[in-house]
Amino acid sequence: MDPILILITIVAYFVVLFGISYITSRKADNESFFVGNRKSSWYIVAFAMIGSAISGVTFVSVPGMVAVNNFAYLQMVIGFAVGQFIIAFVLIPLFYKMNLTSIYEYLENRFGISSYKTGAWFFFISKTLGAAVRLFLVCAVLQFLVFEPFGLPFILNVAVSIALVWLYTYKGGVKTLIWTDSFKTLCLIVSVIMCIYYIASDMGFGFGSMLSAINDNNYSQIFFFDDINDKRYFFKQFLAGVFTVIAMTGLDQDFMQKNLSCKNPKDSQKNLIVSGVLQIVIILLFLMLGVLLYMFVASNNISIPEKSDELFPMLATGGYFPVIVGILFIIGLISAAYAAAGSALTSLTTSFTVDILGSSKKGSDSTTANKRKKVHMAMAIVMGIVIIVINLLNNTSVINAVYVLASYTYGPILGMFAFGIFTKLTVKDKYIPLVAILSPLLCLIIDLNSEKWLNGYSFSYELLIMNAAFTFIGLLLLTKKTKVEKELEH
Secondary structure (H helix, E strand, O other): OOHHHHHHHHHHHHHHHHHHHHHHOOOOOHHHHHHHHHOEOHHHHHHHHHHHHOOHHHHHHHHHHHHHHOOOHHHHHHHHHHHHHHHHHHHHHHHHHOOOOOOOHHHHHHOOHHHHHHHHHHHHHHHHHHHHHHHHHHHHHHHHHHHOOOOOOHHHHHHHHHHHHHHHHOOOOHHHHHHHHHHHHHHHHHHHHHHHHHHHHHOOOOHHHHHHHHHHOHHHOOOOOOOOOOOOOHHHHHHHHHHHHHHHHHOOHHHHHHHOOEOOHHHHHHHHHHHHHHHHHHHHHHHHHHHHHHHHHHHOOOOOOOOHHHHHHHHHHOOOOOHHHHHHHHHHHHHHHHHHHHHHHHHHHHHHHHHHOOOOOOOOOHHHHHHHHHHHHHHHHHHHHHHHHHHHHOOHHHHHHHHHHHHHHHHHHHHHHHHHHHOOOEEOHHHHHHHHHHHHHHHHHHHHHHHHHOOOOOOOOOHHHHHHHHHHHHHHHOEEOOHHHHHHHO
16 A cells, blocks of 8 residues: 555655544643543543544454454453443442542542552553553554654654644543544444445455355354353453443543533433443444455455464555555554544543542642643653653563553452442551552562462453452551441450
8 A cells, every 4th residue: 555645645645644633632721631521422432432442452452363362352342331430330429429530539539649640550551551462463564564664763753643642632631532533433343344344345245245255254263152261261251341440440540531521421421321232232243344355365365474463464554455445444443443542542531640649620720731742742651761761671561561451450350349339448548559659569478379270271451350359358457446336345
């Protein structure tokens, strides 16, 4: 695919994006940046959440993964939807009642300052690493398709990508993100549907025959109940989906920042339920696309790339289909990637400004506004540095390690919130950071030795649940008696 055409596509996309950003960020203040003035319409937020939940990694990886995992990922996505129901009816009423700007303020109110800072730092580390890796993988694709043909270095690629994300989130924050993410979601959905249409048409399928061919293909198996040691085993995937979405959506400032921008808790609940159901539909489309891609390479004797992540980019931009498929792929890729990066940068800025620096959230506070802008710039620079370091290491195992580390950091957050919500016990707050560090370490030791200790059992995403359980138990060990209990003893 011509690099100039790709560049024109990207520029046109960002012209529209910056237009939306300019319109939505007028008269923006701190409250607009942090919580969107709590005036967002729930259906707009629900639509925007799809773009936030689906990253560039999802856009590239999910179609390629069907050769190994079939449609097993859908089991986890069904768990996501159930998890969103739990968030809607357990966490949302609580957060709105407390009128939170950062959800980690709950930990301060419930336990104390050490818990609050621990939750904020764990979120900061995991979101920085996760966002950097997601954007890195997209930068790698853009380097291959655009920057290398023009002889431009990777560091310029990163600088341009980070600058674009920083610019369109600079002023409006959440208020802007909800509209830009809605635009990105639209691009994402149109891209995947049109790619399916053109690829199916090229293979001579009508709508009905396409569905029959996908259904008859061995890759389309969804449910796996046979082998508990299989990472695709239903209850592993489903339960991991439920708890993963509770931790990585319900207890993640990135996603909850948008949910808390709705006008009231009922609207926020509607948003979560609708976006959860829509996500199942969108992921199913990506999986269907994956089956079509593998059917296409099989029928045309095309060599499958070593890395499954490369299948969709290779076919979309390699001249196998009409040029429009390549353009749609680029639009979908950058839509997914920059939606995730923009959301992450805004939430990191909010959490660091409010939670770690302890700045006031009042919209009229010019000092907070100045500090927030400096933090916003600093977060962009940090994200850029992490991307460059990952590229220098040039090892995909590093990427996997970063994702594992990011998932580990959500376990203590989940454990702390669960303990706070489901018990009324008080704890020795100053020791909570120690529990939050020891729990993931204990999980790591068990994970490394699970096959030897547990008769060949291999952990998957359920490590998050175990991590949270260890944190919960650790907090039980730190419980202290209240003044009333002490008086009763005497």
